[in-house]
Amino acid sequence: MAESDWTFDGGQARPSGVERMVNVQLSTVYGDFLAVGYLDRNRGDEQMALIYGVTEGDIGHSDIGDGGIGDGDIGDGGIGDGDIGGGELVQGGPCDGVGGDGMLTRVHSECLTGDAFGSKHCECGEQLSAALHAIASEGRGVLLYLRGHEGRGIGLLGKLRAMKLQQEGLDTVEANLALGFPADARDYEVAADILHDLGVRSVRLLSNNPRKSEALMRHGIKVTEQVPLLTPPRPENITYLRTKRERLDHHLPHLDRGPDRDPELAMDLHGAADWS
Numbered sequence: 001m002a003e004s005d006w007t008f009d010g011g012q013a014r015p016s017g018v019e020r021m022v023n024v025q026l027s028t029v030y031g032d033f034l035a036v037g038y039l040d041r042n043r044g045d046e047q048m049a050l051i052y053g054v055t056e057g058d059i060g061h062s063d064i065g066d067g068g069i070g071d072g073d074i075g076d077g078g079i080g081d082g083d084i085g086g087g088e089l090v091q092g093g094p095c096d097g098v099g100g101d102g103m104l105t106r107v108h109s110e111c112l113t114g115d116a117f118g119s120k121h122c123e124c125g126e127q128l129s130a131a132l133h134a135i136a137s138e139g140r141g142v143l144l145y146l147r148g149h150e151g152r153g154i155g156l157l158g159k160l161r162a163m164k165l166q167q168e169g170l171d172t173v174e175a176n177l178a179l180g181f182p183a184d185a186r187d188y189e190v191a192a193d194i195l196h197d198l199g200v201r202s203v204r205l206l207s208n209n210p211r212k213s214e215a216l217m218r219h220g221i222k223v224t225e226q227v228p229l230l231t232p233p234r235p236e237n238i239t240y241l242r243t244k245r246e247r248l249d250h251h252l253p254h255l256d257r258g259p260d261r262d263p264e265l266a267m268d269l270h271g272a273a274d275w276s
């Protein structure tokens with residue numbers, strides 16, 4: 001088994017659950033990214049990472065299963081070995097992750113209603129947009145769009161049922177529990193495996209959720225900083241956001257303040273929709 005087929009959780013080596021299948025340039029309204037497609041060997045999910053600041057040429061082969069970024073063995077030419085901002089990848093040395101400050105990274109849970117349809121029930125779509133803006137502004141970074149995380153891991157139908165229960169008065173945690181699901185059923189092993197494959201060992205995580213940081217760290221990804229990804233509360237989602245703060249420990253300090261009273265907040269939005 002090649003070195004790239006292993007990943008490291010808390011110092012323990014285990015077979016990686018992902019296989020890198022394809023790299024392709026992806027121009028977006030936020031900038032030009034490299035899309036890297038993976039197969040989750042365990043669940044069969046197709047997954048994708050969007051990387052800013054590298055080109056397909058920089059990362060070498062898109063052949064498959066045997067290459068991290070820059071030729072790919074873990075510890076051998078990952079993103080962290082390259083000068084991503086300059087588009088030049090130095091191969092062959094030991095991988096130090098992204099170095100001192102960490103790679104600006106968003107690990108985004110799939111949300112069809114928010115990401116694709118602009119639902120106001122949650123803030124996922126605005127966070128996705130803000131994260132891509134932030135990564136492009138920084139000049140480098142990674143976004144993982146995690147399939148299988150829909151509805152905090154309970155699936156689309158589960159989430160729609162949970163939303164219906166919320167319209168009847170339950171909060172988001174109560175709704176999951178009433179349907180027989182845990183409050184949060186997500187697993188981050190596949191995210192850690194993809195980051196390992198890319199040679200990213202250390203991240204500044206765009207997230208308000210400390211449990212997400214803890215989960216990544218349990219899987220061997222060092223989180224050097226949790227970078228807030230705050231969006232303007234709306235009448236439609238304020239209860240939902242307060243529940244996340246009060247019951248799921250999310251850092252959402254802005255919910256009781258407005259941008260006028262907290263001018264720094266607007267900077268945290270990284271291009272999220274205007275306050276209104």
Ligand SMILES: Nc1nc2c(ncn2[C@@H]2O[C@H](COP(=O)(O)OP(=O)(O)OP(=O)(O)O)[C@@H](O)[C@H]2O)c(=O)[nH]1
Nearest residue numbers: 109110111122149150151152159162172207208209
């Ligand atoms: N079960 C359930 N899931 C929801 C609901 N609204 C949004 N989601 C899902 O929640 C997931 C996002 O999780 P959140 O808890 O909002 O945020 P997070 O990703 O943990 O934290 P951040 O990194 O700060 O965004 C997405 O997969 C959404 O589909 C809901 O009412 N019930």
Ligand SMILES: [Zn+2]
Nearest residue numbers: 111114122124
């Ligand atoms: Zn959502």
